[in-house]
Amino acid sequence: MPGLTRGLPALARLCLAVANRAPAPADPALDWGPYAPWARPLVMLARGDREAARAALDAAPDPPHDLLLEANWCLLAQAALQLGDTRRIRQAREALAPAAKELAGAGSGLLTAGPVSAHLQQLDAALGGDASG
Numbered sequence: 001m002p003g004l005t006r007g008l009p010a011l012a013r014l015c016l017a018v019a020n021r022a023p024a025p026a027d028p029a030l031d032w033g034p035y036a037p038w039a040r041p042l043v044m045l046a047r048g049d050r051e052a053a054r055a056a057l058d059a060a061p062d063p064p065h066d067l068l069l070e071a072n073w074c075l076l077a078q079a080a081l082q083l084g085d086t087r088r089i090r091q092a093r094e095a096l097a098p099a100a101k102e103l104a105g106a107g108s109g110l111l112t113a114g115p116v117s118a119h120l121q122q123l124d125a126a127l128g129g130d131a132s133g
Helices: 008-018 031-048 050-059 071-082 086-099 116-126
Strands: none
Touching: 008 050, 008 071, 031 050, 031 071, 050 071, 071 086, 071 116, 086 116
């Protein structure tokens, strides 16, 4: 699986922070490897740079359909929630819905961003309870 040689320690720390609703690790020395596009918005928020976070969220592609799909969507979801980006909130909600009973990323055996259901509850609350959009 790509990302096992670079980026995994930083991603695991970030997912732990997200699962515990803590700020992202923002150490500039962290190597995000291939996970940078999904980590960058939260890292920029932790550094207090909302403009860079918004630009990073706008530039982030949809996560690949791999064992970390839900974990990476949870990262984007949390950034979207903090930035009030309704388009991305809806997008993340739709992407995460099929995994409502799972732990985000746990299928990888490497990390988790916590229960997908907890992220969905936050997304639904931000949408005013209207998940249909």
